[in-house]
Amino acid sequence: MRDTRLLAVWCPDWPVIAACTATGTSPHVPVAVVDGNEIVSTSAVARAEGLRRAMRKRMAESMCPELITFEHDPQRDARFFEPVAEAVEELAPGIEVVQPGLVAVAARGPVGYFKTAEQAAERIVDHVATHTGTEAWVGFADSLFAATKAAHRNVIVPPGETAEFLRPLGVHELDSPELVDLLRRLGLKTLGAFADVPENAVASRFGGPATRQHRLARGLPERPLDKRRPAPELVVTETFDDPVDRIDKAAFAAKILAERLHDGLAARSLACTRLGIHARTEHDEELHRVWRAAEPLTPRGIADRVRWQLDGWLTRERLSSGIRTLTLEPVEVVHGTALQLGLWGHDDERAVRALLHVQGLLGPDGVQVPVLDGGIGPKEQVRLVPWGDERVPLRNPDHPWPGRLARAPATLADEPADLWDAAGEEIGVTGRLELTARPQRLAVKGKAQDVIAWAGPWPVDERWWAPDPHRAARIQVQTNGQAFLLIRRNEKWFLEGVYD
Structure with a gap:
């Protein structure tokens, strides 16, 4: 009987390893x-100090003052993972990168060559350590989800025993925090307890995403076996007049090709779940890698990978x-309804194409969109990012932010202003x-x-610990038909915003 299991190779704490490698x-x-x-990842030494994933940074630093922190950077993780992926592929051809730090491959190849799963695992571990120091x-199991959980425990699950392996694991192993919280409140604390719930009851009560998680808990593949063989014309290729040799050029090329691949898939109501990336260099070097995704890839997901x-x-x-030629191939596709939102979220398709066209003329930074951010001042609360980049705040806008105005101005500005009293003298703080006088x-x-009319002033940053006596302050001023936000800095007034 042919072995249909999957082999997963996992590098523990990979974001930490990549950050340490990049910085020495x-x-x-x-x-x-x-x-x-x-916190999204910790070293073993940090965990020994009691630090865990999802812990707040401030709490972690209070528990471990000598803690060294790095910002999460998926691109850095992927960059340093490529040698590891190559090392695994030397012994197990046909690997697929699930995410930086995790690859998967059909088990029958390595097991057939090395005779047993145990010997295949031992050889792969030794080979990766010898060639990369990592x-x-x-882990071996009947599905990618189970193989990943097995790799996290460095175990081999015998054929047909995947469901039993998963049963005692906690529901927190599922990649759906909202569903995990709900299951715990319902008293379903293990994957086995969740798997015992009838599938039709899960589908009718929780919907499609929960049904997929239910399949994972039962040890079944991520999707039913209804995958379609992609048509050859779905492959997209770009040949560059100037070879791509910088990351910024690579990012722009990725964004354009992702749009083209999306158009071809959307025209056939398809979505990609396994993406093949092929490249040929000026010197005819051939490069190839397959990325696997549990969920159908959005254009953002394609471009990121x-x-x-x-x-x-x-x-x-x-x-x-x-790189002279870049080709994207949808190795595996599913029906487009598997992607719950539109393939470009809620954006209008014509607007998307127009924005891409403008970016093609002006470059990636030629089109920017606002992102709501956290902060006290109006300018701190809005950040512009290139269109197509991830729209995530650097600081949580829902935090209290003491001193933040209840209503921010509609239009931001930064130019000198004058505020006088009845005698024509400048007003100070x-x-x-x-205020030193009544504004006129x-x-x-x-x-x-x-x-x-006016309101204020309010302190911007009191800096009680600093010797500087010139503290900034804001004031709202209303004239006939308009309202303005002013800020006093270094004994001068500046226009900071205009209200509608």
Whole structure:
């Protein structure tokens, strides 16, 4: 009987290993990788100090003052993972990268060559350690989800025993925090308890995404076996006049090809679940890698994986020239309804194509979109990012942010302003945060207007620990038909925003 199991190779704490490799930091010290203010990965030494994933950065630093932190960078993770993927592929051809730090491959090849699963696992672990110096764990199981959990425990699940292996594991192993929280409140604390719930009951009560998680808990494949063989014309290729040899050029090329691949798939109501990335360099070097995804890939997901892979290839020392030809191949596709939202989210398709066209003329930074961010001042609360990049805040906008205005101005500005009293003297702000006189006239953009109302001032940053006596303050001023936000800095007034 042919072995249909999957082999997963997992490198523990990979985001930490990649960050330490990039900076020359020893991984044998307390190290954590954070995303915003939340820990996403820790070193073994940090875990020994009590640090865990999802812990707040401030709490972690209070528990371990010597903790070294790095910002989460998926591109860095992918770049340094490429040599590990190559090392695994030397013994197990046909690997697929699930994410940086994890690869999967059909088990029948390595098991058939090395005779047993145990010998295949031992040889792969030794080979990765010898050629990259990286620790790797191996797991065998009947599905990718189960093989990944087996790799996290460095165990081999015998054929047909995947469901029993998963039964005692906690529901937190599922990649759906909302569903995990709900299952716990329902008293379903293990994957086995969740698997015992009838599938039709899960589908009718929780919907499609929960049904997929239910399949995982039962040890079944991520998707039913209804995959379609992609048509050859879905493959997209781009030949560059100037070879791609820099990461910024690679990122832009990835974005354009992702749009083209999306158009071809959307026209047939398809979505990609396994993506083949092929490249040929100026010196005819052939490069190839397959990325596997549990969920159908969005155009953003396609572009990210292409960018990560190109970054890994371009930073390899043995790559002797830039990339001349880049090809994306949808190795596996499913019906487009598997992607719950539109393939471009809620964006209008014509607008998307127009924005891509403008970016093609002006470059990736030629089109920017706002992202709501955290902060006290109006300018801190809005950040512009290139269109197509991930729209995530650097600081949580839902935090309290003491001193933030209840209503931010509709239009931001930064130019000098004048505020006078009835005698025509400039108005200042005292050390007690009081105006030196009643505002009567305001001049902005070369136009003077009568002041009919005002509010404030409010401190911007009191800096009670610093010797600087010039504290900033804001004031709202209303004239006939308009309202303005002013800020006093270094004994001068500046227009910071205009209200509608």
